[in-house]
């Protein structure tokens with residue numbers, strides 16, 4: 001029986017309204033929650049109905065009886081995160097609500113706040129014993145039978161130093177089995193498919209190395225801008241917003257060695273190991289025209305809204321293979337994809353040799369699936385070779401309504417499955433890569449909204465790049 005009290009700190013923020021409440025709604029609708037309550041917590045003076053109402057527009061087709069269930073079990077608590085006494089009252093409220101809804105005491109805390117609040121919230125939740133140790137997770141016989149798990153939203157810090165400080169604080173306080181560092185990309189269907197495709201099919205592994213692969217492109221392009229998140233975005237920029245986390249997580253799944261088993265501990269060991277070997281080589285940074293006139297943006301801001309990066313992995317498998325990452329706001333299209341380019345084969349034809357090699361492309365967002373690009377004979381011209389795609393389209397086979405990332409991941413937390421969550425060492429290795437970027441060294445190129453970023457991004461580390469998107 002799934003029983004849980006959700007306590008979301010940062011409940012008035014964008015993430016809670018756009019993603020977390022819709023995910024809870026879907027879990028109710030899909031019968032994944034037997035009993036639950038939801039307590040929204042934040043600095044602001046507001047009420048739960050307002051928060052729920054604002055979230056409605058992010059749920060397609062609301063079923064009234066499901067919505068009513070959510071409404072009846074939802075509460076709001078105003079808390080100054082820095083005021084210790086408020087946490088005692090929060091604890092009393094949680095206990096009252098658990099009694100009222102006859103819940104068994106399982107608690108899922110979600111810190112949907114800026115990372116600078118993580119340490120203080122962790123400290124006070126612990127000091128007030130709101131989060132407790134669980135028998136199974138901590139091997140302690142006198143601990144409670146119910147579980148208490150805590151989810152930390154990204155970005156996890158703003159550099160290695162701050163991420164380490166958060167890790168040290170939370171590891172002192174909680175058992176690693178209780179800690180869920182979330183990266184919603186790991187909940188996306190096609191991202192969670194990467195290791196399965198790689199390791200359950202014989203055909204890929206023998207080719208997955210520098211003898212056969214020429215380069216890898218990881219692309220996360222967005223059509224949208226910063227969507228009123230100027231305060232946050234101007235401090236972080238494209239690299240810290242999505243490359244340090246989503247893109248390096250994808251890279252780690254593509255590049256990791258085969259884990260002993262496809263389960264949390266071994267997958268995370270393999271990802272951490274490869275992330276430790278990643279090095280930064282080169283970057284082209286850009287900012288879209290008009291960025292500095294947006295709300296809450298410093299008019300002199302040098303924050304990048306576009307980045308093209310060249311990374312390399314210093315190990316036997318990948319030595320010499322460039323990994324190219326490209327991301328940006330206000331680009332020509334929404335496209336998250338990975339393009340693995342194989343090396344050319346020696347041409348044995350007398351005329352019409354292939355102009356390009358094979359690609360394996362993983363489509364993550366908005367299309368989902370993958371395709372293998374092969375060369376075949378052009379049926380209309382015997383002397384010509386042409387590329388064709390062997391295509392797997394996820395929605396064509398399974399329909400458009402597979403669970404969204406946050407729904408997936410929240411259910412994983414309830415089930416105690418950490419395989420799609422990021423471990424402390426992975427986060428720290430990723431920050432180490434990003435900390436090596438000396439922003440001041442790179443010119444900031446301007447680009448037009450709706451373009452494919454600055455044209456200078458077609459060259460990295462003195463090599464011309466033919467971006468696949």
Ligand code: BG6
Nearest residue numbers: 154184222224241242246336365
């Ligand atoms: C978030 C970033 O982590 O990911 C946003 O903070 C970005 O800036 C978003 O828009 C992209 O996620 P998705 O799932 O829409 O590709």
